[in-house]
Amino acid sequence: MNPRKLICLIILASVFLVNLLLPVPAHAVAQTLRVGIHNSKPMVFIDKNQIPSGLFIDIFNHIAAKEHWNVEYVHGTWQEGLERLRDDKIDLLTGIGYSAERAREFDFPREFVVMDWGLVYSKKGYGINTIIDLEGKRVSVLKGSLYTNNFLELLKQFNIKAKIIEKNDTQQIFESIDTGEADAGINSNLSGIQFEHNYDVDQTPIVFSPVKFSYAVNKDKRNDVIEALNRNLQELKSDSDSLYYRKYEQWITENRNKIPKQAWWGLAFLVFCLVSAAAFVLALRDQVRARTKELLESNRKLSEQKLLMNNVINGTTDSIFVKDTAGRYLLVNTEVARSFGKPVEEIIGQNDSKFFPLHEFEVLKKSDLKVMASSAGPLTYEEQLSTVDGKRVFQATKGPIRDESGNVTGLFGVSRDITEHRRLESQLLQAQKMESIGRLAGGIAHDFNNKLTVIFGYTELSKMKLSEGEPLWHYLNEITKAAEHSRDITAQLLSFSRQQIISPKPLNLNKAIMDTQKMLPRLIGEDILLTFDMAEDLWMVKIDITQLDQIIMNLGVNARDAMPDGGELKISTSNATIDEAYYREHLDAMLGDYVQLTFCDSGHGMDQDTVKHIFEPFFTTKEVGKGTGLGLATIYGIVAQNNGFINIYSEPGHGTVFKIFLPRLEEESLETTQEIIVPIAGSGTILLVEDDESVRQMTTSMLEKVGYDVLVAESSQAAVRLCEDRNVHIDIVLSDIIMPGMNGKDMMDKITSIRPGIKTLYTSGYSSEIISRQGLIEGNMHFIQKPFSLKVLNEKIKEVLS
Numbered sequence: 001m002n003p004r005k006l007i008c009l010i011i012l013a014s015v016f017l018v019n020l021l022l023p024v025p026a027h028a029v030a031q032t033l034r035v036g037i038h039n040s041k042p043m044v045f046i047d048k049n050q051i052p053s054g055l056f057i058d059i060f061n062h063i064a065a066k067e068h069w070n071v072e073y074v075h076g077t078w079q080e081g082l083e084r085l086r087d088d089k090i091d092l093l094t095g096i097g098y099s100a101e102r103a104r105e106f107d108f109p110r111e112f113v114v115m116d117w118g119l120v121y122s123k124k125g126y127g128i129n130t131i132i133d134l135e136g137k138r139v140s141v142l143k144g145s146l147y148t149n150n151f152l153e154l155l156k157q158f159n160i161k162a163k164i165i166e167k168n169d170t171q172q173i174f175e176s177i178d179t180g181e182a183d184a185g186i187n188s189n190l191s192g193i194q195f196e197h198n199y200d201v202d203q204t205p206i207v208f209s210p211v212k213f214s215y216a217v218n219k220d221k222r223n224d225v226i227e228a229l230n231r232n233l234q235e236l237k238s239d240s241d242s243l244y245y246r247k248y249e250q251w252i253t254e255n256r257n258k259i260p261k262q263a264w265w266g267l268a269f270l271v272f273c274l275v276s277a278a279a280f281v282l283a284l285r286d287q288v289r290a291r292t293k294e295l296l297e298s299n300r301k302l303s304e305q306k307l308l309m310n311n312v313i314n315g316t317t318d319s320i321f322v323k324d325t326a327g328r329y330l331l332v333n334t335e336v337a338r339s340f341g342k343p344v345e346e347i348i349g350q351n352d353s354k355f356f357p358l359h360e361f362e363v364l365k366k367s368d369l370k371v372m373a374s375s376a377g378p379l380t381y382e383e384q385l386s387t388v389d390g391k392r393v394f395q396a397t398k399g400p401i402r403d404e405s406g407n408v409t410g411l412f413g414v415s416r417d418i419t420e421h422r423r424l425e426s427q428l429l430q431a432q433k434m435e436s437i438g439r440l441a442g443g444i445a446h447d448f449n450n451k452l453t454v455i456f457g458y459t460e461l462s463k464m465k466l467s468e469g470e471p472l473w474h475y476l477n478e479i480t481k482a483a484e485h486s487r488d489i490t491a492q493l494l495s496f497s498r499q500q501i502i503s504p505k506p507l508n509l510n511k512a513i514m515d516t517q518k519m520l521p522r523l524i525g526e527d528i529l530l531t532f533d534m535a536e537d538l539w540m541v542k543i544d545i546t547q548l549d550q551i552i553m554n555l556g557v558n559a560r561d562a563m564p565d566g567g568e569l570k571i572s573t574s575n576a577t578i579d580e581a582y583y584r585e586h587l588d589a590m591l592g593d594y595v596q597l598t599f600c601d602s603g604h605g606m607d608q609d610t611v612k613h614i615f616e617p618f619f620t621t622k623e624v625g626k627g628t629g630l631g632l633a634t635i636y637g638i639v640a641q642n643n644g645f646i647n648i649y650s651e652p653g654h655g656t657v658f659k660i661f662l663p664r665l666e667e668e669s670l671e672t673t674q675e676i677i678v679p680i681a682g683s684g685t686i687l688l689v690e691d692d693e694s695v696r697q698m699t700t701s702m703l704e705k706v707g708y709d710v711l712v713a714e715s716s717q718a719a720v721r722l723c724e725d726r727n728v729h730i731d732i733v734l735s736d737i738i739m740p741g742m743n744g745k746d747m748m749d750k751i752t753s754i755r756p757g758i759k760t761l762y763t764s765g766y767s768s769e770i771i772s773r774q775g776l777i778e779g780n781m782h783f784i785q786k787p788f789s790l791k792v793l794n795e796k797i798k799e800v801l802s
Contacts, residue, residue: 034072035060036081036090039169041194042251043114043213044095046075056094056113058247060215063232077168079144091222097146097211107219107226111233112212114248118147119192120206122184123177128204131158140165140176140185150209151186157306159331159348174199319394319415322401325408327351327368339417341388360385371398372408383415390585393419419584448486449765450692452787455483457698460790461705487787504542504642506665509573509595510534512548524556527566535574540665541595547638554635555599555658562603562656570600576661588645593664600657606650614648635660682794684731684801685709689719689747691739695786699734702790708797716742723751723758732759732801737783761800763788 037052039045044054052073064071074081074090084090085106097116098108120139122128128137131154141148143166155162165182167173170191176182178199187195188211196203217225236244313320314334322331329336329347337344340355353361360383367381378399385394396415400408459479466473513532521530552571559569576596583589606614615636639646643663650656686708690696696712703710711730713719716739722728733751737744748760765786784796 033070034074034090034092036074036076036084036093038076038078038081038095039171040078040095040188040191041170042190054095055247055251056213056215058251059113059233059236059244060094062236062243063229066232067228078142079168082144085216085218088218088221091217092225093216095213096216097213099146099149099211102146102216105219106216107221107223108214108216109226109229109233111230111237112214113233114190114213115210116188116190116213117210118151118186118208119189120184120186120204120208121174121177121192121196121201122204123180124200124202126183126202128184128206131155131160131206134162134184135160136162137183138163138165138181140167140173140182142166142170142173142187143168146211147186147188147209150211154208156345161349171195174201177201317417319417320413321415322410322412323351323368324410325372327365330410339387339389339392356386367396368398368411371411372400374400382418390581392417393422423584447765449786450695452483452487453765454694454698455479456487456787456789457702459483461698461701464705483787504544504547506540506542507545507548508538508540509548509597509662510538512545513552513571513573513597516549516552520552520556523553524560524569525566528560528563529566529568531568531570533570533572535572537575538573539575539593539595541642541662542665543642543662547642551597551635551638551660554632558632559599559601559603559656562601562605567602567655569602570598572598572600574598575664578661586645586647588647589661590645594644594661595664597660597662598657599660600655602655605652605654605656607652611648611650615646682707682797685711685729686797687711687713687719687722687730687733687735689713689716689733689735689739689744691715691736695736699793702793703734706790706794715739716744716747719747720750720754723754730755730758732761732797734761734763734797737762737764759800761796 037044037046037057040054042054044052044056047053052075057073061071063069074084076084081090081093082096085093093106096102096106096108098112102108120128120134128134134155139151139162141151141164148166152164165176167176170187173182173185173187174195177185178201184204185201192203215229233244236242239245316333317335319336319339320331320333321329321336324330328349328351332344332347334344337347340347342355347355351361352364356364363383364385367379367383371379378397380395380397383394383396385392394415395418396413398411398413401410401412403409459476463473463476463480466476513534517532524530556569563569574596576594578589578591578594580591583591615632636646639660639662644661646661647659648656649659682703686703688696688699688703688710690699690712691714693714696714700710700712711722711728713722716735719733719735723730733748735744735747739747744762752758760782762781762783763786764783782796782800784793788796
C-alpha cells in the first residue's frame with residue numbers, strides 16, 4: 001500500500017476513535033494584554049520552540065484575535081503566575097482552578113474551559129492503594145495549587161499525617177517521585193498523562209477533587225475582559241464544530257496517542273483493533289455512565305453520613321475517642337481537644353503520657369489493656385484525671401475494636417464528666433448522715449431538757465430558801481453549775497442538729513471578734529501567740545451573736561489543744577466571692593458573696609482520714625475525759641444553720657486552717673433593741689398543761705413561788721374540760737406542745753373557740769424549729785425552750801401578757 005494512503009487511513013481512524021471514546025468537554029476563559037502562563041501540559045505550556053501552546057492558549061488566541069487584543073505572554077512557574085496576578089504585574093492568568101475562596105479574590109468567567117480531577121501517583125510497586133497508605137509518607141505537591149489545598153483537607157479529614165514537599169511546577173513533582181525524594185505526588189489527571197510515561201511512576205486508585213479550570217483576572221479590575229470571555233466561550237461551546245471542540249480533541253488525542261514513526265504498521269494494526277472494539281466501547285459507555293452515576297450518588301451519601309457523624313461526635317459534651325493497640329489516638333472529638341487544651345492535630349498519633357501525669361497515664365494504660373483483652377464487650381471505669389478544668393472525675397465506657405478476622409486493632413471510648421454528680425452525691429450522703437445523727441442528738445437533747453428543767457427548778461427554789469453562806473446553798477449551787485454544763489452540752493447537740501433557738505441579727509464580724517480580744521488569750525493560754533488580721537470594709541453577716549461566740553470559743557480551744565507546747569494562732573477576716581472554679585473544687589461550697597473567717601494554727605495538724613470525720617459528733621482525737629467530741633460538730637451545725645459552709649486544710653506537722661464562709665447580708669442595717677428588766681414577781685392565773693409529772697410539779701412550785709395562781713391539767717383533754725367551765729378565770733395558758741393524744745396546738749384551737757383571745761405560751765424540750773417543721777407552731781406564737789430558769793420563765797410570761 002502507498003505510505004501516504006496508509007497515513008491518511010490512520011489519521012481518519014484515529015479521529016473516528018476519538019469521537020467515540022472521549023467525553024464531551026468543558027469551558028474556556030480569556031483576557032487582555034499581559035497573560036500569565038506556566039507548564040501544565042496539555043492545558044498550557046511552552047513548546048520546544050519556546051512558543052506558548054496548549055488548549056488554553058489556542059482558545060485564548062482565537063478570542064484575542066476576534067476581540068482585537070494584543071497579547072503579551074509572561075512565562076513562569078504556577079506560583080509566580082499567581083503572585084504576578086495578585087500584584088497586577090499581569091492582567092490575566094490561564095489554567096487556574098475555580099474555588100469559592102479564589103472567587104473572593106479573582107473574577108472568573110461563568111463558562112469554564114475544562115473539568116479535571118486530582119490523582120495520586122507513587123513509585124512503581126510501592127503499594128499505595130488507599131488514602132490510609134499515605135500515613136507517614138513523603139508527598140510532593142504543587143505549591144499554591146487548588147489540588148494541594150483540597151488534598152491537605154482530605155488528609156485532615158482522615159487524620160492522616162504525611163510529610164508535604166512543595167514544588168513549583170508539575171515536572172518537578174514527577175522528578176521527586178522518580179529520584180526517591182518523595183514516596184508519592186499529586187497532580188491533575190490531564191497534566192499527569194503527559195509525564196507519567198516518562199518516569200518510573202504508577203497511577204494509584206486514589207482520585208479526588210473535581211475542579212473547573214478557566215481564566216482569572218483580579219477582582220473588579222477587568223470586567224470588560226470577563227464579559228468578552230463569557231460571550232465567546234458560550235458561542236464556541238454552543239457549536240459542536242467550533243474551534244473549542246477541535247482544539248480539545250487535538251490536545252487530548254495528540255498527547256494520549258503519540259506514535260513513533262518506526263511503528264506505522266503496528267499502529268495500523270492497533271487502529272484496526274481499536275476500530276473493531278469501538279462497537280464494544282459504545283455498548284459499555286452507557287454502563288460506565290450508569291456506574292459513574294451510582295458512584296457519585298454513593299459518594300454523596302457517604303459525604304452526608306460523614307457530615308452527620310461529625311455533627312453527632314462533635315456535638316456532644318462527652319469525650320469520644322479511638323486508640324490503636326499501642327494507645328495512640330486515631331480519632332478524638334472536640335470535647336477531648338478542649339479538655340486537653342490542645343488542637344485535634346496535636347493529639348492524633350500521641351498516647352496519654354503526653355497529656356496526663358505519670359500515675360494517671362499508668363492507670364489509663366492498665367484499663368486500656370484490660371479492655372482490649374476482654375471478650376465480654378465494653379467495660380466501664382471511673383477515672384480521676386487532670387484537665388484544663390482541674391482535677392475531674394470521669395465515667396468512661398471503653399470497648400475493643402476488631403477487624404474482619406476478629407483480631408483486636410484498638411479500642412473506642414466514651415467518657416463523661418461526672419464530677420458534679422459525684423459532688424452532689426457526696427453532699428447528699430453527708431447530709432443524710434448528719435441528719436440521722438442530728439435527729440438522734442435532738443431526741444437526746446429533748447429528754448435531757450425535761451430532766452434539766454426539773455433540776456434547775458427545784459435547785460433554784462431551794463436556794464431561795466437559804467442564805468448564800470450556808471453549806472447547803474453551796475451544794476445546791478454546785479448542782480446548778482453541773483446542770484448548766486449539761487444544758488450547754490444539750491445546746492451543742494441542738495446546734496449540731498440545727499434545732500437550737502436562735503435570734504440572728506446583722507453583725508460586723510470584725511467588731512464581734514475584737515470584743516473577744518481580752519477573753520481569748522485567757523482561754524488559749526499565754527504560750528500561744530494570738531494575732532488578728534481584720535479586713536477593711538468587711539461585709540455584714542446575719543448570725544446570732546451567741547452562735548458566733550460558740551464558733552470562736554470552740555475553734556480557739558481546738559487550736560489550743562493542737563499546740564500543747566505553744567505556737568501561733570492567727571484569726572483573720574476577708575470578703576470572698578465564690579466563683580465556678582472554687583465551687584467545682586470544694587464539696588460544700590455554693591456560689592455567691594461571703595464573709596470569710598479564718599483560724600490558722602501552727603499545731604500538730606491532722607491526716608486526711610481524720611479530717612474526713614472531724615465534724616462528726618462525739619468524734620475526738622483527744623484523750624478520754626479531755627473532750628466531748630461536740631465542739632467542731634457544733635460549729636458545723638451553726639454554720640449550716642446560717643446557710644454557710646466550712647473548708648478545712650491540714651497536714652500532719654504543718655498545722656490546720658479552718659475557713660468559715662457566712663453569706664453576705666445585702667441589707668446592712670442594724671436594728672437596736674432595748675432590754676427590758678422584769679422583776680421576778682407576778683400575778684394572775686395560769687393554766688399549766690404538762691404531761692410529765694416531775695416537770696408539772698416543779699413548774700407549779702416555781703410559778704406559785706413568784707405569786708401566780710396555778711391551775712394544773714395533766715392532759716390536753718383535761719385542759720379543754722377545765723376551760724369549758726365559765727366560772728374559772730384564766731389569764732394565760734402555759735402548755736407543753738408535744739403530748740400524747742392531742743398536741744398543744746390542737747388543744748389551743750379548741751380552747752380559743754371557747755375563750756377567744758386567750759393568751760398562750762408554749763414550751764417543749766424540742767426546739768421551735770423542729771416543732772415548726774411539724775406544723776405545730778407558727779411564727780407569731782410564743783415559745784420558751786426547756787430547760788428554763790425562774791427568771792427567764794417569768795420574763796416570758798410578762799412579755800406574753802403585755
